[in-house]
Amino acid sequence: MSRDGTGLRVLAVDDEPPALADLLWALQQDRRIDDVSGADSGAEALRLLARRDYDALFLDVRMPGLDGRDVARAVSRAERAPAVVFVTAYENFAVDAFEVRAVDYVLKPVQPARLAESVRRVVAARAPDEPQPDDVVIAVELGGVTQFVRRSDVLWVEAHGDYVRLHTRTRHHLVRTPLTALEEQWADAGFARIHRSLLVSLPHVEQLRVESGHTTVRLGGAVLTVSRRHAHQVRERLGAIHGGARGRPFVAAAVPLIDSPAAPGAARSRPA
Secondary structure, three states, rough: OOOOOOOEEEEEEEEOOHHHHHHHHHEEEEEEEEEEEOOOHHHHHHHHHHHOOOEEEEEEOOOOOOOHHHHHHHHHOOOOOOOEEEOOOOHHHHHHHHHHHEEEEOOOOOOOOHHHHHHHHHHHHHOOOOOOOOOEEEEEEEOEEEEEEHHHOOOEEEEEEEEEEOOOOEEEEEEEEHHHHHHHHHHHHHHHEOOOEEEHEEEEEEEHEOOOEEEEEEEEEEEEEEEEHHHHHHHHHHHHHHHHOOHHHHHHHOOOEEEEEEEOOOOOOOOO
16 A cells, blocks of 8 residues: 555656656655656556556657557557556647547656646546536526526537627527636536637537647537637646546536527637
8 A cells, every 4th residue: 555545556658767767756756656667668668567557657758669659559458557647848749648538648847746736637537436416407597488407518608798608519598697707617517718708618528639730629519719828728628537537526606597599500610
């Protein structure tokens, strides 16, 4: 058992000896980790993985021969696949982390607080599934008829002056509340700002694309542009969510709604 009962067994992989030594030392300082091994290549990492089980891999991305992405794809097929954390100097590898369902990716030089957060995500990914609190249900009044909208059905939120429009897969609902208020109230439910006028439900995101410096997300048939200001945080949070890190509980938000059907042919993408 570890010093705090967590007992993580970790393998760190980097082809540069100084970087590997620094990463090994930093991981050894974490009380949640009992056993830290090192490998200086992707091939050596796979040999070690064939001999024993690891709870997590901290992988350099760019390595000669088998790189970190190759190793991550190989271990993803294992019956008891370890959690994967990419460690890289290149921010654009967030897309690779998202595609191979990595728990996290950390930029070099690795900061102690950031590494500790990665270990927390590994621990969360290994925890047994916990029942989620009841979803937030919002009563929608339209023409004397009350309908009930679940927040978990909301894909994204769009600012409209003093209102916001909540988009589901089939309808939209106009809300008299500032976008900033919903951003704060719904953050624990996985909603994040991607643009000054857009808030999206990250668990609903189906695709993240980075092309020629522009980032977009796709959800519910819509393609929405992520502003440069929010791109890094969005990529990082998507990697964590779709890599298996647990979200925090839902927080109820009471807002007055005006219901309306989704407008046919409405624009489905937004400018940066």
